Amino acid sequence: SSGALVTAEMVDDVARKHFPPCMRNLYDRLKKDHHLKHFGRLQLGLFLKGIGLPLDEAVVFWRRMFGATMSDDKFNKEYKYNIRHSYGQEGKRTNYPPKSCQQILTQNQPGTQDSHGCPFRHFSPDNLINFLSSTYPSIDKSSNEMRDILDSVKSTHYHVACTRVFEITHGIKKGDGIGENNEPVTHPNKWVDRSRELEKE
Template identity: 35%
Template sequence: MSFFYFFPAKGDIPVHLLETIVLNRLNYLRSLFENQHLPYNEYTIEGSVYDNVGHFISCILAILDGSSDFSNFLIRAEEALFKHRLAQLTAYDLRCLSKKILKGLKKLNVDLQLLDPLYLLCRKLMVQSVAHHITTICDDKCFLHKIEINFKYCLKLVAKREVVLNNGLASIHCCQWRKLMVMTFAELLKHRIYGTHGTLIKNDPRINQLFQTIKKKFNHFQYNENINILKSHQVDSKSKFFPPCMLNLHQHLRMRHRLSHNERFYYSLFLKDIGMPIEESVKFWKLEYCQEPRDTCVCCHNWNKDEKKYLYGIRHLYGLEGGRKTYWAKGCQFIQNSDNSYSEGGCPFKCFDVEKMQQVLSLDKEDSMFQTICNLKEQKKYTMACKLYLNHKFPNCDSSYSFSPVKYYSQARNQKCLDCHK
């Protein structure tokens, strides 16, 4: 039972057979993901060479494709397959799986702390009485057995208030062990896709040819080229997917029709990187800066008077003026380390007091989630607090690997689209 695909199969295989294996696997995953009838498929038999090869080649295709759409589909579909298989296990099967996982963990040459909970869990499941309990008696409200793990390995359960926290340790009861195993599988798969450098793979003509062939035949690769374009009139509706730092700037801009220079620069780059083309950016900023500023505002410029200056600034951000340099949206560390003493921006988890942070997050003070976030703020774990908030608003999001405001938006939007699709 090679549930976790710790190691790829060894040996030689014809390229034309690889194409058949991958196409059959992707079509099977699509049927599973869309809750369709699952016909017999010899290429997805658990533990077979075809199953192993299909999994790893699909991951390679996700790395080559580079788009979050296909990666998200593959992660969610593989997760669904894992759940489907896990639900079929008897007590004996579960013990055998745990034994194989423990052996696989010992052979792994990489130090992945995200696998620590899996090790603890499998040690428990090796006990015959425990495995029998999980597969027969245990239900959604059973608390007979438990393990304790670092809360950062189960943020989704924390966000849903399904665990009890004590000094940074989360108590995971037996009714949640299947969820924990599925979450660990998904995290390992994300690490495999997002944490792999694809330089050598991209230079292999055989893999590139296979990628182009699969891309033509499997329609999940056929994306609408306008799906990620952000129109100026859509910003308000899409702001529900904004990270708190950018949502705060958006709300401030709508309220006062102005932002200070640096904050306008950061917000413009964020909008650019989440899909706003230059012509829409001009429309967006013109609409705001044609209006009179409200309240006390550090910026007294007006579009009608300073149109050339604003147009040059926007074109410069898009690499069309000056040194034609490519600018990217700022990351979490930069925003957290910026001096925001005299501006309206900054990371809410670091720079805002509790009252103002509560307003931006729209959480009740008595909410346990808000209390957990406040504790992380006191511990100066600002990025961790933002990840927790993302999983609270949009469960099942991938909040790891190069976390940033743009990544926050991408994950929140894609998660919403996947939920609507299902």
């Protein structure tokens, strides 16, 4: 990670500029519904820890996102412990790392009520097209780029599809990937790190 500190206040801006599709989906759903199911909170929460959101800011962030629909009492009793737990401050005190693409693709397959997982792997083609075109204005529904992405998904090359979205949304050419050696996306946190680096260049 880039080592920079992210506050609860900053998350929205970082999300719009630097979140990969899986995390944009979770964040946007949380913002809209003031709610995420367990594996969604876990996937997004560990990712946020990885981008530099410290524990005290994570508590502020989740409290704010749940909003007035939840009492302080319920938040403190049912959610605060889990946030502290994922930062290694409760229970076995394991400092859980953020999930890699491989883990997100293969573990805990999402049901219909869930928002976790990888959009390339877990969305229907129609949902994927709607999600990508509404989230990223530079990816038009009927563009060649969209066709490219759907072709990669069809052949189960989800990393390739995700890398293509990174390239298009960062104005870099096809095949450049997200690293110095043109790597594909293999970890959501690497997407963020590279995206922040490119912003500075």
